[in-house]
Amino acid sequence: ARPRVGYFYSGKKPGQDISETMNNMKVGDFQSIPVVVREDVSVYDAISQMFLDDVGTLFVVDKKSFLTGVLSRKDLLRTSLGNQDLSTIPVHIIMTRMPNVTFCFKNEPLIQAAHRLINQQIDALPVVIEQPEGLKVIGRLTKTNITRAFLSLSESHEL
């Protein structure tokens, strides 16, 4: 559609259009630092790592640091109900495994990634770079990041 440019009676203060502002927000502007663990660490150690780094999702990588899976608090909590010794179960047994991992890219619009978080009912997306051998994890995008983005919309447009 051709943009409508000109004088309009808005009855409101002049402000940037919401869609345009939102389309300019990219994943890379809001992403956090990823926390990764190796496939062979125990569920016990993964939970400890989660508390140490205060994150809700861990990304699992192989020896070459390529993404192989994702671990959420929900996955770890489910396992802890099982009355098993958490220090003997490796995370690759319980993780969500590639190719079932939903991810995103740094240059993607934030809206698109937010849709994926809602539609897939997940807490965090790994931000990745595609390489011939697999995916390298360079970031973490969570609903906390989206909440910050939501707040930034109101902050940058306050009277």
Add this chain to the structure above:
Amino acid sequence: ARPRVGYFYSGKKPGQDISETMNNMKVGDFQSIPVVVREDVSVYDAISQMFLDDVGTLFVVDKKSFLTGVLSRKDLLRTSLGNQDLSTIPVHIIMTRMPNVTFCFKNEPLIQAAHRLINQQIDALPVVIEQPEGLKVIGRLTKTNITRAFLSLSESHEL
């Protein structure tokens, strides 16, 4: 400040101002149904309840249904690391207890509640009604709700 009303050259399509749109979003428009447990249920049963209702936070109430605490996945996961029998620990031992519970109201602007989620580093707020004897829980506001609100901003303003 007096509102500036009149003709402005915006160079953009006419659109509602972001701040105004956001200030009109209330907690009640986006909240979810709360899931509550009693103070004397075991940690094991609370985790099971969490999976049954597919929520990340449980609200804890006393016999008169007044709010006494909050349980997050993080609280429950921490306890599960302790190598104790989860079916013998009541949730009131591990919950975040009143008056340290952060809450919100149905008619509050969503932005204000979102600020509280970020500043307090929590996943969910109980939406409450104040009564002389305590707080009644009528809703649950999470970062998922804020993410939905974020998406609704772009959806209602698409070309």
